[in-house]
Amino acid sequence: MSPLIKPTHGRVVWYTPGESDEFCGSPICAAMIVHVHDDRNVNLVVFDTMGSAHPRHEVRLLQESDLAVPGEPHAQWMPYQAGQAAKTEAAEAKAAKASKAG
Numbered sequence: 001m002s003p004l005i006k007p008t009h010g011r012v013v014w015y016t017p018g019e020s021d022e023f024c025g026s027p028i029c030a031a032m033i034v035h036v037h038d039d040r041n042v043n044l045v046v047f048d049t050m051g052s053a054h055p056r057h058e059v060r061l062l063q064e065s066d067l068a069v070p071g072e073p074h075a076q077w078m079p080y081q082a083g084q085a086a087k088t089e090a091a092e093a094k095a096a097k098a099s100k101a102g
Contacts, residue, residue, distance in 0.1 A: 004039060004063050004064060005063065005077055005081060006039065007033050007036045007039065007042050007061055008033065008036065009033055009034060009035070009036065010032060010033065011032070011033045011081075012030060012032055012033075012078070013031050013032075013033060013042075013044070013061065013075040013076060013077060013078070013081075014028045014029070014030070014031070014075065014076050014077075014078055015028065015029045015030070015031035015044060015046045015056070015059070015073065015074075015075050016028055016068065016073060016074050016075075016076070017029065017046075017073055018071060018072050018073035019071045019072075021073055023046075023048050023054050024046070024049070025048050025049035025050070026048075026049050029046050029047055029049070030047045031044040031045065031046040031047065031056070031059075031075060032045050032047075033075075034055075037058060039061070039063060040060060040061050040062075040063055040066070041058050041059070041060060041061065042058075042059055042061050042075060043055070043056065043057050043058065043059070044056045044059050044075060056073065059073055059074060059075050060072070060073075060074045060075070061075045061076070061077075062074055062075070062076040062077075063077075
C-alpha cells in the first residue's frame, strides 16, 4: 500500500478534468495546490495547455488506492512523488526497526 502523502501549499499535482471542464485541452493538466481542506480535498490552480490558470475548488485528491469516479474531476500525485513517498516510508520503517534492535 502506498503511503498517504500530506498535501501542502505549492505542491504540484496532476489534474484530470471532469466532464464539465472544457478548458484543459488534454487528458491531464498540471495543477498547484493553493489550499488544503484535508488530506483528500484541495483547492487548485490548474494550467491549461496554453499556460492559462483556472481555479478549482474542493477537488478530490486521490490517495493510496483511491479510485477515480468516472466523469468527475480529481487530482492525483505524480508517479515520482508517490515513489519518493514510498521510499521515505521504507527508510523510516528500516530506521525504526534498527533503533528497536539496538
